[in-house]
Amino acid sequence: MNFEPKLDRRKMLLSLALTASAGITFARQPRNKVDYLGSRKLERLIPTQIGDWRFATTSGLVVPPEDPLSDALYSQLLTRVYSDGINPDMMLLIAQSSAQTGLLQVHRPEFCYPAGGFQLSPIIQRQALIGGERTLTMNQLTASNPGRVERILYWTRVGNAMPISWAQQRLAIAVDNLKGRIPDAVLVRVSTVDADGPSAFTRLADFVEAMISGIQTADRRILVSDV
Template sequence: MAEATVPIDADAPGPLGARGVSRRNMMMGGALLLASGIGYIRQPQPTHKPIKDDELEKLIPTHVGEWQFLTSSGLVMPPPDELSETLYDQVFTRIYTAPNKPSVALLIAYSSIQNGLLQLHRPEICYPAGGFKLTDTVLSPLRLPDGREINTRSFAASSPQRSEYVFYWTRLGDYLPNSWLDQRLAVVKANLRGEIPDGVLVRASVFSDANHQAKAALKRFMEELLVSLSPRGLQLLVGQ
């Protein structure tokens, strides 16, 4: 008489069922591990190595047209929390003087990593924090050595102690955003390409109110600065 056969349910409790559950767990675990690996590969990564501590200073000339380097003090600086190591790798400052022309204060703040949580702060933040009142910010074109133009932002800042006229721009990767929103979008676009861009804030000001002579002198200084930079320095300040 033939023996009756009992179907085996791999999902049933007991030793055989336990092996079935284990196989399912292994398959699910493998799928999760694969998804995790893909996510890690697609995670945005920094695209630029941090510049060396002394490289920024070497890239910026001490003579810019008729102006020459005088000192590294006297500039309006971002509030201390904005100068923390988590925001900027380096902050470079200089004051340049020239005969019969207003002195120019130059500040360059560099960060090797710009992401959605950590971004360059714009001068419209640090000047009011220093007690200055600002005029409306306007776009001011600046000519590059190859004839192209970039849009810088400019405003006048005044306090009981002094007045300044300010030019600045920010670079994130190869973008030159004109506003805080543009800056955020530039980071998002880079992240979608799998990149975490570096960033730089370039700010120059003259110790004068926003009259025609002050504007013209500052614009001349910035164009002379861009002309005098090496290819590496120009790439650092304005991108590709």
């Protein structure tokens, strides 16, 4: 006697539902990679003279420890020290992560500096005028240890968004992913070792304004969004 197995209708419907869900998830995965820097190099993009400051060296900056994770996060990392021969040096760090993964992270100073033994002040926002007509909102903080007091301004760009906080950064990535995009990301940090906080932050803001002005207009969106 032959018995044909009965078809479990509920299992079949569940299987079809799971298959459809998997197909929808796959279809909604972000695939459009956005990379404003492309094949260009940060070394050529950023001027060696910014206002009265001239490129002096690449050493002396607080940087993330080298490890496979850091290598995966950053496609390009630029570190420079600029000097005007009078005031404390200006230190510039630009970390760029191209659109190669949907899990973008940017190494923010509030994580980097404590790993180097620094104590951080509360973070506040500061604005600088760039391009003569628009303002750039940056994070301002001080990192200190027994032998060094470093004043810091920094910002991040994720796709065409300018998130201020870590939460805003993650939200910017999620919004782009929902639109089918994998955004690139850039962190720009300028700092100086100076005990005079008000004077240091004013000079840092002036340095940022001069740097943005010194970059060709079409290339500025690599550092700041065009909205």
